[in-house]
Amino acid sequence: MSIYQPIEKAGEARRVYQLTSPVTMEPIGELVCASTDDVKEAVAKARKAQTAWGEMPFAARAKIIQKAVQVILQRQDEIIDTVIKETGKAPADALAMEIFSVVDAMTYYAKHAKKFLATEKRKVPGIVGLAKKMKIVYKPLGVVGVIVPWNGPFVLAANPAVQALMAGNAVVLKGSEVTPYSTKILEDIYREAGLPDGVLQVLMGDGQTGADLVEAGVDKISFTGSVNTGRKVAESCARQLIPVTLELGGKDAMIVCADANLDRAADGALVGSCMNTGHYCCGTERIYVVESVYDQFVSLVVEKAKALKQGAEHGGDEDVGAVFWDKQMTIIESHVEDAKAKGAKILVGGSRNSEQKGLYYLPTVITDVTHDMTIMRDETFGPIICIQKVRDENEALRLANDSEFGLNGNVWTADLDKGFNLARRIDTGGVSVNDMAMTYGVPAAPFGGRKHSGVGQVNSVTGIRGYCFAQPILLDKGKGKLQSGYPYTAKNVEGMKKFINFLWGKTRLGHWLS
Structure with a gap:
């Protein structure tokens, strides 16, 4: 059953849909479309x-x-x-x-x-x-x-x-x-x-x-x-x-350096990938971990992922909710199956939650992923944690930039200067250091994407001015005759030529007035 399904309603010429809860898969109302x-x-x-x-x-x-x-x-x-x-x-x-x-x-x-x-x-x-x-x-x-x-x-x-x-x-x-x-x-x-x-x-x-x-x-x-x-x-x-x-969404990369606080970085990987069931544009979808700390990081992520709670019965203790839309469930499942078929390892999850009636996909940890896999190239938009081992930070940076998307990203390191320098080299709209992607949640930060992640920026002074037209108004200081030199004469033209050379030639007066 689709989350929204077209239906016919007597006496209604406009399009009508039946809405279904992704939690219970039961009807929750109707949508009558504006004509x-x-x-x-x-x-x-x-x-x-x-x-x-x-x-x-x-x-x-x-x-x-x-x-x-x-x-x-x-x-x-x-x-x-x-x-x-x-x-x-x-x-x-x-x-x-x-x-x-x-x-x-x-x-x-x-x-x-x-x-x-x-x-x-x-x-x-x-x-x-x-x-x-x-x-x-x-x-x-x-x-x-x-x-x-x-x-x-x-x-x-x-x-x-x-x-x-x-x-x-x-x-x-x-x-x-x-x-x-x-x-x-x-x-x-x-x-x-x-x-x-x-x-x-x-x-x-x-x-x-x-x-x-x-x-x-x-x-x-x-x-x-x-x-x-x-x-x-x-x-x-x-x-x-x-x-x-x-x-237009993203495929955000997370870079874990050798000097990172791994426990905190593992927490960041979980919330960055699973918050909002992974349904947010700057969710973490690719994690690159330096090989010297890779095994320890993966072990921490697996341990923490297994403890995540799913299902409405948990109330306020629930960590990962339902998949909001059945169409998105299909995309998530196809990405995971493609990764499995191409050699990825599923360490946690990897399927729907059979204990839940609705559209629930288990929090999933996948390793041995490569950029040949759909799950590392296309937007998955689900509670999936994909981890790839890299030689060093330079390889991590190269892979982070190997994407048609560029919305956000995050870098994890004990050295904030190094984190800043890595962040500025990622071809993306914004970066957080030692936290999940936070840019949209900071109103003072302009938010927007590079490449296929979008056009323009929203939020901050940049965003609000984008809802305006900046109109320049020039006001004349003088009250006398208009000094335009019009109508033109050959004498005026020759005088203007001399004046231009005076301003930007040897005197460079024009340079100082600019």
Whole structure:
């Protein structure tokens, strides 16, 4: 049975899906998809609401965001229950990703947006600076479309939304068909917080709904999802000449140096690979361990992996939840089987959890992996720990960079200077030293991928400015006649030539004025 399955409903012309719990494999509700006309109406409504919202002072916008934070705190149990119902993720993962990260980010942007987007004075260089001064105004783009994936259905809606909102935009979000209600609840929260009608709307729908949103006349698309879908989104945005940011997943590498704290590194391998059932874009999917500590590291990882608890019966003690989507289970199983067929060793797990009714895959430790295996090249997105022995750190670095992805990564060493120098040589969007990939959870850090992991960056001052148009305004200092030399004369042309040579020739005055 599919997690979402198309059904027919009497009197309903729109597409309808039956939703199924990945924990119990029992029905949990229905999804009625927004039609093409519904999407267009939502964007038109957002367009009307945006003008007044964009003119509202930062302090007034921030007040509503801060109120929304309080609503989230009051309704956090409801949010967690909704997320777990649709995804089957462990309670600790739901709390950390969908509550802590959200209120942390919303508080950060409510506090700092005014500073990040304040009108900025910039020096006009060169001789022109003697006559002109310049200001940069950060203006909202208008209506922003956000397409939200199923692995973080609340946080990956709330985080881009708060940045776009604080920048003065209206937002139309499209949640995943796998987890529609976990995203829809954000609209209810902002309504309760007093956000004006139409400024933030959440559409329920499938892939076609997302395609309709991309084509609905928005001013920017923020997309998180697969490479294949991201490419289609980018092509559509390019044709329409609208900006887009793409976060398309990864195949993050972990490098364990000979001087690393192995016990801590083993813990990092487990949480980096198994958190959120391995369903997060910067999860650890490839681990390279220097041969002098390889055996000890593997032994620690195996011991710790065997102790991980799985299943809803463990409540708050659960370590690894269900696989959120049956399609992802198929990918995980095919990657593991390919690795086994090509000589990899399964030391722990390697199959579905037969003791659980739902979509549960056992935490799995695999060694003797190589880059000839699919599991070391394509995104697995599951609770799989793949460990490869390397001669030294240089080989680890070479293998870490031998990927079409480049989103995040981590390095483990007692020498922070060495860790920093290794990290900067990894061709990836961000790196953590002596911790799992933490970049997305730090609002001040720009987040984005290299290669097939995406286009552009989100979060931090970089991200929030990405929801604006930076408009330069030049102001003339003088009050007399315009000194343009127009209409032109041969004398003016000869004079300009001499002036250019004077500025950047022997005197180099132009150099000092720049």
